[in-house]
Amino acid sequence: VDKKLRQSIEGRMRAAGMRVTPQRFAVLEYLAGTHEHPTAEQIGVAVNSRFPTASRASVYNVLHALRDAGMVHEIYLDDAVARYDANLAPHHHFICRACGLLDDVEWQIAPNPPSAIGGGRVVDSYEVILRGLCADCGRAASSAGPG
Amino acid sequence: VDKKLRQSIEGRMRAAGMRVTPQRFAVLEYLAGTHEHPTAEQIGVAVNSRFPTASRASVYNVLHALRDAGMVHEIYLDDAVARYDANLAPHHHFICRACGLLDDVEWQIAPNPPSAIGGGRVVDSYEVILRGLCADCGRAASSAGPG
DNA sequence: CTGCGTGCAAAATGTTTGCAATGTG
DNA sequence: CACATTGCAAACATTTTGCACGCAG
Numbered sequence A, B: 001v002d003k004k005l006r007q008s009i010e011g012r013m014r015a016a017g018m019r020v021t022p023q024r025f026a027v028l029e030y031l032a033g034t035h036e037h038p039t040a041e042q043i044g045v046a047v048n049s050r051f052p053t054a055s056r057a058s059v060y061n062v063l064h065a066l067r068d069a070g071m072v073h074e075i076y077l078d079d080a081v082a083r084y085d086a087n088l089a090p091h092h093h094f095i096c097r098a099c100g101l102l103d104d105v106e107w108q109i110a111p112n113p114p115s116a117i118g119g120g121r122v123v124d125s126y127e128v129i130l131r132g133l134c135a136d137c138g139r140a141a142s143s144a145g146p147g
Numbered sequence C: 001c002t003g004c005g006t007g008c009a010a011a012a013t014g015t016t017t018g019c020a021a022t023g024t025g
Numbered sequence D: 001c002a003c004a005t006t007g008c009a010a011a012c013a014t015t016t017t018g019c020a021c022g023c024a025g
Helices: A003-015 A022-032 A040-048 A056-068 A135-144 B003-015 B022-032 B040-048 B056-068 B135-144
Strands: A073-076 A082-085 A092-096 A102-105 A122-133 B073-076 B082-085 B092-096 B102-105 B122-133
Touching (some): A003 A022, A022 A040, A022 A056, A040 A056, A040 A082, A056 A073, A122 A135, B022 B040, B022 B056, B040 B056, B040 B082, B056 B082, B122 B135
Parallel strands (some): A092 A122
Antiparallel strands (some): A073 A082, A092 A102, A122 B122, B092 B102
16 A cells, blocks of 8 residues: 555655655655644654654754755744645645634635736735634534624 | 824724833834834834833733734744734735745735635635745846746 | 765754833823 | 833743764665
8 A cells, every 4th residue: 555655755755866764754754644734843753653763853854855855845824833734736724713723725716816916026826824713613603602 | 293193003002901111102103114024023123223122022022912902913924933014904915935025915815705615614814925026036037037 | 885864962043931120000 | 009011031942053873875
Protein backbone atom coordinates (compact mmCIF):
# COMPACT_ATOMS: atom_id res chain seq x y z
CA VAL A 1 0.00 0.00 0.00
CA ASP A 2 2.87 2.43 0.60
CA LYS A 3 5.46 1.38 -1.91
CA LYS A 4 3.98 3.79 -4.43
CA LEU A 5 3.65 6.55 -1.91
CA ARG A 6 7.22 6.01 -0.77
CA GLN A 7 8.52 6.20 -4.31
CA SER A 8 6.39 9.21 -5.07
CA ILE A 9 7.74 11.05 -2.06
CA GLU A 10 11.35 10.07 -2.72
CA GLY A 11 11.03 10.84 -6.42
CA ARG A 12 9.67 14.27 -5.78
CA MET A 13 12.42 15.01 -3.29
CA ARG A 14 15.10 13.91 -5.72
CA ALA A 15 13.50 15.89 -8.50
CA ALA A 16 13.91 18.91 -6.26
CA GLY A 17 17.56 18.08 -5.77
CA MET A 18 17.12 17.15 -2.12
CA ARG A 19 18.69 14.25 -0.33
CA VAL A 20 16.20 11.82 1.09
CA THR A 21 16.61 11.35 4.81
CA PRO A 22 14.37 9.51 7.25
CA GLN A 23 13.41 12.80 8.90
CA ARG A 24 12.42 14.41 5.66
CA PHE A 25 10.54 11.38 4.54
CA ALA A 26 8.68 11.15 7.82
CA VAL A 27 7.68 14.80 7.80
CA LEU A 28 6.42 14.77 4.25
CA GLU A 29 4.64 11.46 4.69
CA TYR A 30 2.93 12.78 7.78
CA LEU A 31 1.87 15.97 6.09
CA ALA A 32 0.62 14.09 3.06
CA GLY A 33 -1.53 11.93 5.30
CA THR A 34 -3.36 14.63 7.21
CA HIS A 35 -5.94 17.20 6.27
CA GLU A 36 -5.11 19.27 9.29
CA HIS A 37 -2.66 22.09 9.16
CA PRO A 38 -0.24 21.21 11.88
CA THR A 39 2.30 23.51 13.43
CA ALA A 40 5.98 22.67 13.49
CA GLU A 41 5.60 21.43 17.03
CA GLN A 42 2.71 19.12 16.20
CA ILE A 43 4.67 17.76 13.28
CA GLY A 44 7.65 17.16 15.51
CA VAL A 45 5.59 15.24 18.04
CA ALA A 46 3.86 13.15 15.40
CA VAL A 47 7.05 12.33 13.56
CA ASN A 48 8.99 11.50 16.69
CA SER A 49 6.35 9.07 17.83
CA ARG A 50 7.18 6.87 14.85
CA PHE A 51 10.80 7.53 13.99
CA PRO A 52 14.12 7.45 15.83
CA THR A 53 13.85 11.12 16.59
CA ALA A 54 13.83 14.30 14.68
CA SER A 55 15.15 17.14 16.72
CA ARG A 56 13.23 20.36 16.85
CA ALA A 57 15.86 22.08 14.75
CA SER A 58 15.64 19.38 12.12
CA VAL A 59 11.89 19.63 11.95
CA TYR A 60 12.19 23.33 11.21
CA ASN A 61 15.02 22.67 8.84
CA VAL A 62 13.07 20.03 6.98
CA LEU A 63 9.95 22.17 6.80
CA HIS A 64 11.89 25.05 5.35
CA ALA A 65 13.56 22.79 2.82
CA LEU A 66 10.22 21.35 1.75
CA ARG A 67 8.72 24.80 1.58
CA ASP A 68 11.59 26.15 -0.51
CA ALA A 69 11.26 23.18 -2.82
CA GLY A 70 7.58 23.99 -3.21
CA MET A 71 6.47 20.68 -1.73
CA VAL A 72 4.50 22.10 1.17
CA HIS A 73 2.76 25.37 1.81
CA GLU A 74 3.53 27.46 4.83
CA ILE A 75 0.50 29.39 6.00
CA TYR A 76 -0.21 31.86 8.76
CA LEU A 77 -3.68 32.18 10.13
CA ASP A 78 -4.95 33.76 13.31
CA ASP A 79 -2.12 33.03 15.64
CA ALA A 80 1.54 33.83 15.22
CA VAL A 81 2.45 30.24 14.41
CA ALA A 82 3.43 28.78 11.08
CA ARG A 83 1.26 25.93 9.83
CA TYR A 84 2.08 23.49 7.07
CA ASP A 85 -0.03 21.98 4.36
CA ALA A 86 0.90 19.34 1.81
CA ASN A 87 -2.25 19.98 -0.19
CA LEU A 88 -0.85 21.84 -3.16
CA ALA A 89 -4.15 22.08 -5.00
CA PRO A 90 -5.70 25.53 -4.88
CA HIS A 91 -8.02 25.72 -1.92
CA HIS A 92 -9.01 28.03 0.87
CA HIS A 93 -9.46 27.80 4.60
CA PHE A 94 -12.24 27.90 7.11
CA ILE A 95 -11.76 28.72 10.78
CA CYS A 96 -14.44 28.10 13.37
CA ARG A 97 -14.73 31.15 15.58
CA ALA A 98 -15.92 29.06 18.49
CA CYS A 99 -13.63 26.04 18.60
CA GLY A 100 -10.79 27.06 16.34
CA LEU A 101 -11.31 24.15 13.97
CA LEU A 102 -9.28 24.61 10.83
CA ASP A 103 -10.52 23.13 7.61
CA ASP A 104 -10.01 23.16 3.87
CA VAL A 105 -12.67 24.67 1.64
CA GLU A 106 -13.17 23.76 -1.98
CA TRP A 107 -15.37 26.74 -2.76
CA GLN A 108 -14.02 28.97 -5.49
CA ILE A 109 -13.98 32.70 -5.48
CA ALA A 110 -16.02 34.74 -7.97
CA PRO A 111 -16.09 33.37 -11.47
CA ASN A 112 -12.37 34.09 -11.77
CA PRO A 113 -9.82 35.55 -9.48
CA PRO A 114 -9.21 39.21 -10.24
CA SER A 115 -6.10 39.87 -12.28
CA ALA A 116 -5.97 43.59 -11.73
CA ILE A 117 -7.30 45.48 -8.75
CA GLY A 118 -6.27 48.99 -9.65
CA GLY A 119 -3.23 50.98 -8.73
CA GLY A 120 -1.15 49.12 -11.27
CA ARG A 121 -1.06 46.06 -9.10
CA VAL A 122 -1.20 42.65 -10.75
CA VAL A 123 -2.59 39.71 -8.84
CA ASP A 124 -1.35 36.23 -9.53
CA SER A 125 -2.74 34.34 -6.58
CA TYR A 126 -5.10 34.75 -3.74
CA GLU A 127 -6.06 33.10 -0.51
CA VAL A 128 -9.37 33.29 1.29
CA ILE A 129 -9.96 32.76 4.96
CA LEU A 130 -13.58 32.13 5.87
CA ARG A 131 -14.71 32.42 9.46
CA GLY A 132 -17.88 31.25 11.09
CA LEU A 133 -19.20 28.28 12.97
CA CYS A 134 -18.45 24.67 12.21
CA ALA A 135 -21.27 22.13 12.18
CA ASP A 136 -20.84 21.19 15.84
CA CYS A 137 -20.56 24.73 17.16
CA GLY A 138 -23.46 25.84 14.97
CA ARG A 139 -25.65 23.14 16.48
CA ALA A 140 -24.61 24.10 19.99
CA ALA A 141 -25.37 27.76 19.31
CA SER A 142 -28.84 27.14 17.93
CA SER A 143 -29.86 24.81 20.77
CA ALA A 144 -28.73 27.47 23.25
CA GLY A 145 -31.17 29.84 21.61
CA PRO A 146 -31.00 33.60 21.17
CA GLY A 147 -31.73 34.58 24.67
CA VAL B 1 -7.26 70.43 12.50
CA ASP B 2 -7.09 67.81 15.26
CA LYS B 3 -9.60 68.98 17.80
CA LYS B 4 -12.30 66.97 16.09
CA LEU B 5 -10.06 63.95 15.69
CA ARG B 6 -9.02 64.18 19.32
CA GLN B 7 -12.62 64.29 20.47
CA SER B 8 -13.59 61.48 18.16
CA ILE B 9 -10.83 59.27 19.50
CA GLU B 10 -11.55 60.12 23.12
CA GLY B 11 -15.26 59.75 22.62
CA ARG B 12 -14.91 56.33 21.10
CA MET B 13 -12.64 55.21 23.89
CA ARG B 14 -15.03 56.41 26.54
CA ALA B 15 -17.93 54.79 24.73
CA ALA B 16 -16.00 51.56 25.02
CA GLY B 17 -15.56 52.15 28.73
CA MET B 18 -11.82 52.71 28.48
CA ARG B 19 -9.82 55.32 30.30
CA VAL B 20 -8.08 57.70 27.98
CA THR B 21 -4.34 57.73 28.56
CA PRO B 22 -1.67 59.46 26.49
CA GLN B 23 -0.33 56.07 25.41
CA ARG B 24 -3.69 54.88 24.19
CA PHE B 25 -4.41 58.12 22.48
CA ALA B 26 -1.06 58.12 20.73
CA VAL B 27 -1.41 54.55 19.51
CA LEU B 28 -4.90 55.02 18.15
CA GLU B 29 -4.06 58.35 16.60
CA TYR B 30 -1.06 56.85 14.90
CA LEU B 31 -3.04 53.88 13.61
CA ALA B 32 -5.82 56.13 12.37
CA GLY B 33 -3.31 58.15 10.42
CA THR B 34 -1.59 55.41 8.50
CA HIS B 35 -2.69 53.08 5.73
CA GLU B 36 0.10 50.71 6.54
CA HIS B 37 -0.40 47.78 8.80
CA PRO B 38 2.31 48.28 11.35
CA THR B 39 3.55 45.70 13.78
CA ALA B 40 3.57 46.32 17.51
CA GLU B 41 7.22 47.25 17.31
CA GLN B 42 6.70 49.78 14.53
CA ILE B 43 3.86 51.30 16.48
CA GLY B 44 6.04 51.51 19.56
CA VAL B 45 8.81 53.30 17.70
CA ALA B 46 6.44 55.72 16.02
CA VAL B 47 4.60 56.52 19.22
CA ASN B 48 7.71 56.93 21.29
CA SER B 49 9.17 59.37 18.84
CA ARG B 50 6.44 61.85 19.74
CA PHE B 51 5.33 61.06 23.26
CA PRO B 52 6.96 60.77 26.67
CA THR B 53 7.43 57.05 26.16
CA ALA B 54 5.24 54.07 25.88
CA SER B 55 6.94 50.95 27.08
CA ARG B 56 6.86 47.83 24.99
CA ALA B 57 4.49 46.19 27.43
CA SER B 58 2.14 49.14 27.29
CA VAL B 59 2.10 49.11 23.51
CA TYR B 60 1.02 45.49 23.58
CA ASN B 61 -1.39 46.21 26.38
CA VAL B 62 -2.94 49.13 24.53
CA LEU B 63 -3.19 47.20 21.29
CA HIS B 64 -4.99 44.37 23.01
CA ALA B 65 -7.34 46.75 24.74
CA LEU B 66 -8.16 48.48 21.47
CA ARG B 67 -8.59 45.14 19.76
CA ASP B 68 -10.89 43.84 22.48
CA ALA B 69 -12.90 47.04 22.26
CA GLY B 70 -13.24 46.48 18.53
CA MET B 71 -11.41 49.67 17.65
CA VAL B 72 -8.58 48.09 15.71
CA HIS B 73 -8.18 44.87 13.81
CA GLU B 74 -5.38 42.46 14.53
CA ILE B 75 -4.27 40.62 11.43
CA TYR B 76 -1.70 37.98 10.63
CA LEU B 77 -0.25 37.82 7.16
CA ASP B 78 2.83 36.09 5.86
CA ASP B 79 5.09 36.38 8.82
CA ALA B 80 4.45 35.34 12.37
CA VAL B 81 3.93 38.91 13.51
CA ALA B 82 0.74 40.61 14.52
CA ARG B 83 -0.19 43.67 12.50
CA TYR B 84 -2.75 46.29 13.39
CA ASP B 85 -5.24 48.16 11.29
CA ALA B 86 -7.57 50.97 12.31
CA ASN B 87 -9.52 50.68 9.08
CA LEU B 88 -12.70 49.01 10.31
CA ALA B 89 -14.46 49.10 6.95
CA PRO B 90 -14.59 45.72 5.23
CA HIS B 91 -11.61 45.41 2.96
CA HIS B 92 -8.98 42.94 1.90
CA HIS B 93 -5.23 42.93 1.55
CA PHE B 94 -2.66 42.83 -1.18
CA ILE B 95 0.93 41.72 -0.66
CA CYS B 96 3.64 42.33 -3.24
CA ARG B 97 5.63 39.16 -3.68
CA ALA B 98 8.72 41.12 -4.66
CA CYS B 99 8.99 43.96 -2.18
CA GLY B 100 6.59 42.90 0.54
CA LEU B 101 4.43 46.00 0.18
CA LEU B 102 1.21 45.63 2.10
CA ASP B 103 -1.86 47.42 0.90
CA ASP B 104 -5.61 47.64 1.30
CA VAL B 105 -7.85 46.47 -1.51
CA GLU B 106 -11.38 47.70 -2.05
CA TRP B 107 -12.29 44.91 -4.44
CA GLN B 108 -15.24 42.82 -3.33
CA ILE B 109 -15.48 39.10 -3.55
CA ALA B 110 -17.93 37.37 -5.87
CA PRO B 111 -21.40 38.87 -5.95
CA ASN B 112 -21.83 37.98 -2.27
CA PRO B 113 -19.77 36.21 0.27
CA PRO B 114 -20.82 32.61 0.61
CA SER B 115 -23.02 31.90 3.60
CA ALA B 116 -22.72 28.14 3.52
CA ILE B 117 -19.84 26.13 2.13
CA GLY B 118 -21.04 22.64 2.88
CA GLY B 119 -20.31 20.36 5.80
CA GLY B 120 -22.79 22.26 7.94
CA ARG B 121 -20.40 25.14 8.30
CA VAL B 122 -21.82 28.65 8.35
CA VAL B 123 -19.67 31.54 7.22
CA ASP B 124 -20.15 34.97 8.71
CA SER B 125 -17.04 36.76 7.53
CA TYR B 126 -14.17 36.32 5.20
CA GLU B 127 -10.82 37.77 4.46
CA VAL B 128 -8.93 37.69 1.18
CA ILE B 129 -5.22 38.01 0.70
CA LEU B 130 -4.16 38.81 -2.83
CA ARG B 131 -0.57 38.33 -3.91
CA GLY B 132 1.23 39.60 -6.93
CA LEU B 133 3.34 42.52 -8.01
CA CYS B 134 2.82 46.10 -7.03
CA ALA B 135 3.06 48.84 -9.65
CA ASP B 136 6.76 49.48 -9.07
CA CYS B 137 7.81 45.84 -9.04
CA GLY B 138 5.62 45.11 -12.05
CA ARG B 139 7.38 47.83 -14.00
CA ALA B 140 10.78 46.52 -12.96
CA ALA B 141 9.84 42.99 -14.02
CA SER B 142 8.59 43.96 -17.45
CA SER B 143 11.61 46.12 -18.23
CA ALA B 144 13.84 43.19 -17.31
CA GLY B 145 12.00 41.21 -19.95
CA PRO B 146 11.30 37.49 -20.12
CA GLY B 147 14.97 36.60 -20.60
C1' DC C 1 34.75 9.40 0.20
C1' DT C 2 32.41 14.16 0.12
C1' DG C 3 29.58 17.04 1.98
C1' DC C 4 24.75 17.79 3.14
C1' DG C 5 21.73 17.11 6.93
C1' DT C 6 21.25 16.12 11.74
C1' DG C 7 21.28 16.95 16.83
C1' DC C 8 22.09 19.67 20.60
C1' DA C 9 21.96 23.76 23.07
C1' DA C 10 22.42 28.52 23.11
C1' DA C 11 20.82 32.87 20.90
C1' DA C 12 17.41 35.63 18.83
C1' DT C 13 12.86 37.32 18.19
C1' DG C 14 8.04 38.53 19.57
C1' DT C 15 4.84 38.48 23.22
C1' DT C 16 3.23 37.87 28.18
C1' DT C 17 3.27 38.49 32.92
C1' DG C 18 3.88 40.51 38.17
C1' DC C 19 4.24 44.19 41.01
C1' DA C 20 4.94 48.88 42.54
C1' DA C 21 4.24 53.66 41.07
C1' DT C 22 1.35 56.80 38.49
C1' DG C 23 -2.49 59.30 36.65
C1' DT C 24 -7.41 59.21 35.14
C1' DG C 25 -12.11 59.88 36.29
C1' DC D 1 -9.56 58.86 46.29
C1' DA D 2 -9.91 54.22 44.01
C1' DC D 3 -8.61 51.59 40.76
C1' DA D 4 -7.28 50.95 36.04
C1' DT D 5 -3.05 51.52 33.54
C1' DT D 6 1.81 52.09 33.11
C1' DG D 7 6.80 50.70 33.24
C1' DC D 8 10.31 47.66 33.99
C1' DA D 9 12.48 43.32 33.66
C1' DA D 10 12.19 38.68 33.77
C1' DA D 11 9.50 34.73 32.00
C1' DC D 12 7.74 32.55 27.86
C1' DA D 13 7.14 30.32 23.43
C1' DT D 14 8.64 29.86 18.98
C1' DT D 15 12.08 29.96 15.57
C1' DT D 16 17.06 30.45 14.24
C1' DT D 17 21.88 29.56 14.44
C1' DG D 18 26.92 27.15 15.06
C1' DC D 19 29.48 23.31 15.29
C1' DA D 20 30.83 18.29 15.25
C1' DC D 21 29.25 13.77 13.78
C1' DG D 22 26.81 10.59 10.68
C1' DC D 23 24.64 9.02 6.68
C1' DA D 24 23.09 9.61 1.73
C1' DG D 25 24.82 9.51 -2.72
